[in-house]
Amino acid sequence: MTSSDNQTKPRKTLLVSRDGELIKMARGAIGSSGAHQIIIAEKSISEVGAEVRDGQFDALVIDMDATAVGDFEHLQKIKRMTGPSTAVIVISQNFSPAAARILIQLKVTDFLIKPLATSDFVRSINNVLKNSSDEAQVEPQFLSFMGASGGVGNTVLALEAAAILNRFGHRIGRSTCVVDLNFQLGSCAEYLDLEPRFDINEIENAPERLDRQLLDVMLARHKSGLSLIAAPNKPSDMRSFKPALVIRLLDLVSAYFDYVVIDLPRSWFPWTETVLMGSNRVFITADMTVPSIRHARRVIEAIAEKGGKQIQPKVIVNRMDNRKNVAGLNAGDVTAALEGQLAGTIPNNYMLVREAVDRGVQLGDIDPSNNVSAALSAILLSDSEEAAAQSDAKSSLLSFGRKLLGRKAA
Ligand SMILES: Nc1ncnc2c1ncn2[C@@H]1O[C@H](COP(=O)(O)OP(=O)(O)O)[C@@H](O)[C@H]1O
Ligand SMILES: [Mg+2]
Structure with a gap:
């Protein structure tokens, strides 16, 4: 239904989260087969290791606490491991202006606030997975x-x-x-x-x-x-x-x-x-x-x-x-x-x-x-x-x- 359906090579997104609601929503929205797949790592950001690099994901969605300094340190580590070609979307319960500034400095592709609508989730991922040659996704x-x-x-x-x-x-x-x-x-x-x-x-x-x-x-x-x-x-x-x-x-x-x-x-x-x-x-x-x-x-x-x-x-x-x-x-x-x-x-x-x-x-x-x-x-x-x-x-x-x-x- 979306243009990503037409692509032949499946796009892989890794979701790192312990939030059952979010995981369920993500599975329902994207699924684990077809042109676009979501893989779930049911862990917190501090438990994430080299799999983020080895899995060759097109995008990472990281559920973290944007009020916790420790989580930002882990995020920085993940960004260093994956390099600039992997898009990173951060999801958090709340963002202070200071947290938003750090995320921008870390070159996070997008950040979303919980509770999250399915449409926001899907559109955010579709946007970051778009080839730069594609036109930006329009709002419905x-x-x-x-x-x-x-x-x-x-x-x-x-x-x-x-x-x-x-x-x-x-x-x-x-x-x-x-x-x-x-x-x-x-x-x-x-x-x-x-x-x-x-x-x-x-x-x-x-x-x-x-x-x-x-x-x-x-x-x-x-x-x-x-x-x-x-x-x-x-x-x-x-x-x-x-x-x-x-x-x-x-x-x-x-x-x-x-x-x-x-x-x-x-x-x-x-x-x-x-x-x-x-x-x-x-x-x-x-x-x-x-x-x-x-x-x-x-x-x-x-x-x-x-x-x-x-x-x-x-x-x-x-x-x-x-x-x-x-x-x-x-x-x-x-x-x-x-x-x-x-x-x-x-x-x-x-x-x-x-x-x-x-x-x-x-x-x-x-x-x-x-x-x-x-x-x-x-x-x-x-x-x-x-x-x-x-x-x-x-x-x-x-x-x-x-x-x-x-x-x-x-
Ligand atoms: N521009 C039009 N010219 C002639 N008849 C029309 C026109 N637009 C609708 N109709 C007729 O009006 C009737 C009611 O249309 P419908 O769309 O079902 O109305 P509504 O949804 O408002 O109840 C239909 O039988 C249709 O054929
Ligand atoms: Mg009618």
């Missing part, structure tokens, strides 16, 4: 779509956005995943004609069991290259899911995919706000009716109340009719009603969308130059500068998991 982009009212085409637009990003990303080696968070009544799988494989029952009470292997099993893959996480529909089963499950899922997904498109349910769950906060871009889908536009405005107000300025949702008006004298709203009314909050409009194309949905194919498969995809592409690319500015500000601090962990601690 999260795009969330939420319907202002029912049946406005939220799922159609989320899937089409994912198809656009997937085509674009394919050319530059980036991967795309759709996550259908309508756990009970999702339609993403149906629209893509895929079997939903995300089995919530299996992990509901133990979200930490969800690791890369399990995620692989629970992903559905579309022939276009798009991956999908969607649960089988259980219309009579109105349970609610713990935020920890959703957070764990998105953290994992963010470790392995570059673009993540989320189809959000319309009703507000305890995790909705967190998902919105973790998203680089939030779109509210409305259609060209007075109630739907009003709903969209209410959703935006609700989001502002909960998330303040951190989340800046934009409205997409779907099934737009640009004819003059249409009964009800016209284009001017829509623009006026959503002043400053309109991302753009999508034309009404009943034949095209209906055929795509019925046949379980993407819009581009029916007509590569269709007007729905064109309008949506323009929206996704038009405020891309703004989005880039926003996500720059975010990405310096946070991947999805980092942000969530930070919030939990706060």
Whole structure:
């Protein structure tokens, strides 16, 4: 799923730690076979000997106490033994500014603070294992779509956005995943004609069991290259899911995919706000009716109340009719009603969308130059500068998991 999968020679990382939680997380995230392998040395830094040199590891991950002078001395010894070609990542419970300075002087490649999100761990290792010729790994982009009212085409637009990003990303080696968070009544799988494989029952009470292997099993893959996480529909089963499950899922997904498109349910769950906060871009889908536009405005107000300025949702008006004298709203009314909050409009194309949905194919498969995809592409690319500015500000601090962990601690 990541570009490291394409490399032929396996990359070996040694983790030195006595922390059972960390070891479990690392095993789940990387595994001991395949293109990238993790080897565990269940010992403290003081017990590490020549094996760090003899094992010819590409990277060492050292779990140490960054408040202990003795640990720094051992770290220095390890650095001397392995030389500059082995990347060293340090993990510690806490870092003082003084400790950070020493680590920089020792030319440690990266340092991470516990508790650690899987995504941070995986990305840190992927970054240090990159050949210098490779482009730096990008932070994942999260795009969330939420319907202002029912049946406005939220799922159609989320899937089409994912198809656009997937085509674009394919050319530059980036991967795309759709996550259908309508756990009970999702339609993403149906629209893509895929079997939903995300089995919530299996992990509901133990979200930490969800690791890369399990995620692989629970992903559905579309022939276009798009991956999908969607649960089988259980219309009579109105349970609610713990935020920890959703957070764990998105953290994992963010470790392995570059673009993540989320189809959000319309009703507000305890995790909705967190998902919105973790998203680089939030779109509210409305259609060209007075109630739907009003709903969209209410959703935006609700989001502002909960998330303040951190989340800046934009409205997409779907099934737009640009004819003059249409009964009800016209284009001017829509623009006026959503002043400053309109991302753009999508034309009404009943034949095209209906055929795509019925046949379980993407819009581009029916007509590569269709007007729905064109309008949506323009929206996704038009405020891309703004989005880039926003996500720059975010990405310096946070991947999805980092942000969530930070919030939990706060
Ligand atoms: N741009 C469009 N033009 C015409 N019909 C559309 C368009 N977008 C969506 N639809 C239709 O609207 C219906 C609802 O779409 P869906 O994405 O399932 O809505 P939601 O997820 O908001 O409930 C679908 O039958 C779809 O064919
Ligand atoms: Mg839907």
